[in-house]
Amino acid sequence: MTAEANGIKVAVSFNGNIVNTQQLREEMTGNFMDFTCSCDSDLVCHKLLLELTKGKELASAVKTVMESLDGAFSVLGITGNGDFFAFKDPHGVKPLCAGHSADGSIYAFSSETVSLDINGLVRDFELNPGELVTASKDGFRRQQLIENPRKAFCAFEYAYFSRPDSRFDDRYVYEIREEFGRNIVHEFPQIVEDADIIMSVPETGDDPAMGVHEASGLRWERASRRHRYVTERAFILLNDERFSTIDRKVNILGPKVAGKRVIVTEDSIVRGDTTKIIIDKLRKAGAKKVYMFVTFPRIIGPCFYGIDMSSYGQLIGSRHSTEEIAKIIGADAVCYQSIDGLVRATGESHDDLCMACITGKYPTSLAQKMADEMKTRFMNGYTEKGRIYEQNEPVAPPTCQNCAASDKAN
Numbered sequence: 001m002t003a004e005a006n007g008i009k010v011a012v013s014f015n016g017n018i019v020n021t022q023q024l025r026e027e028m029t030g031n032f033m034d035f036t037c038s039c040d041s042d043l044v045c046h047k048l049l050l051e052l053t054k055g056k057e058l059a060s061a062v063k064t065v066m067e068s069l070d071g072a073f074s075v076l077g078i079t080g081n082g083d084f085f086a087f088k089d090p091h092g093v094k095p096l097c098a099g100h101s102a103d104g105s106i107y108a109f110s111s112e113t114v115s116l117d118i119n120g121l122v123r124d125f126e127l128n129p130g131e132l133v134t135a136s137k138d139g140f141r142r143q144q145l146i147e148n149p150r151k152a153f154c155a156f157e158y159a160y161f162s163r164p165d166s167r168f169d170d171r172y173v174y175e176i177r178e179e180f181g182r183n184i185v186h187e188f189p190q191i192v193e194d195a196d197i198i199m200s201v202p203e204t205g206d207d208p209a210m211g212v213h214e215a216s217g218l219r220w221e222r223a224s225r226r227h228r229y230v231t232e233r234a235f236i237l238l239n240d241e242r243f244s245t246i247d248r249k250v251n252i253l254g255p256k257v258a259g260k261r262v263i264v265t266e267d268s269i270v271r272g273d274t275t276k277i278i279i280d281k282l283r284k285a286g287a288k289k290v291y292m293f294v295t296f297p298r299i300i301g302p303c304f305y306g307i308d309m310s311s312y313g314q315l316i317g318s319r320h321s322t323e324e325i326a327k328i329i330g331a332d333a334v335c336y337q338s339i340d341g342l343v344r345a346t347g348e349s350h351d352d353l354c355m356a357c358i359t360g361k362y363p364t365s366l367a368q369k370m371a372d373e374m375k376t377r378f379m380n381g382y383t384e385k386g387r388i389y390e391q392n393e394p395v396a397p398p399t400c401q402n403c404a405a406s407d408k409a410n
Helices: 021-031 040-053 058-068 113-117 156-161 173-187 189-193 206-216 239-249 273-284 322-329 339-346 365-379 404-409
Strands: 002-005 008-018 071-079 084-088 097-100 107-110 122-126 131-136 139-144 197-200 224-226 250-252 261-266 289-294 333-336
Touching: 002 040, 008 040, 021 040, 040 058, 040 071, 058 084, 058 131, 097 113, 097 139, 107 113, 107 131, 113 122, 156 173, 156 339, 173 189, 173 206, 173 289, 173 339, 197 206, 206 261, 239 273, 250 273, 261 273, 273 289, 273 322, 322 333
Parallel strands: 197 261, 261 289, 289 333
Antiparallel strands: 002 008, 008 071, 071 084, 084 131, 097 107, 097 122, 131 139, 224 250
């Protein structure tokens, strides 16, 4: 996304999701006559441009941007003067790392270490929450603009979003996912004793399946195969598209599961549609029993930080108990990894992870306010119309969207 005003130019690339979009849209419309908001990155880009046009240095402008946004944002960009920079929100919800080439001719930023790997670059460090990093021929310059007592890295990165060959704190994501599988075996030994084989939902269920296999000794039967040319992510599609995509995306090798009691490893259950179709396919293929081993704990609340599950009504876990979910999707049992197991496997602490969608505790104040109001409306029969912050009935933002209010609560 690019923007220009008063001879100043800036371009940014953005990963995340901004919650206080209505407030920012009004501010940008009031300052740029031709402004038409198309996405969150457009708002971030113009907000940064606005601060630069006030004569602020880059660091001062970025700090104001950080303080003005509620949500998750990892941003990298370049100014018309050639300043190459990156910064992360004060809670560090999204990943963002820095690296360089062996000869020192290239300096780069990436949301995952794997992109550095495949381009022959060396990973240097993960940006800290609230940190601005600029790159030049002399290397990286790091500036901590905002000190926040609580980090809140997205726990869903470990279960689903990140590639398995990326690293966090020198541990590959696939190793953490294997530990997820081992955890569930230890948490549900009676289910393991009643199972014959393991099957994974490809591809994010593959690494947990290895962990279940190692801890249980059960055979991991590769009886589910993913169509390599059906690339849509089912949980972000509309209902009709979702069912069609799931049906085409995963093929079950019937003779391998017929008459068997099957443990199925899956990264998460959001709406339950994907899981229900796969279980139905297993039943039609003759599976005797189907047990779901789910690495991410039961999702009970919406995400405002970049995962497309923005309302309570979309989430099967917000409306139903674990036992009810099993009945709805047709499983003999649904076995979620515990929150403690998830945290332990990541090597982080409870306070260093954003687990709002499974705990209901949001790291930013406006998101918490919105979630609480949405839940009250939902429980009273209100029909949600999508993201609450994109509707005409906004929740009034707190005085400081990102720092002061939430930090006092911490």
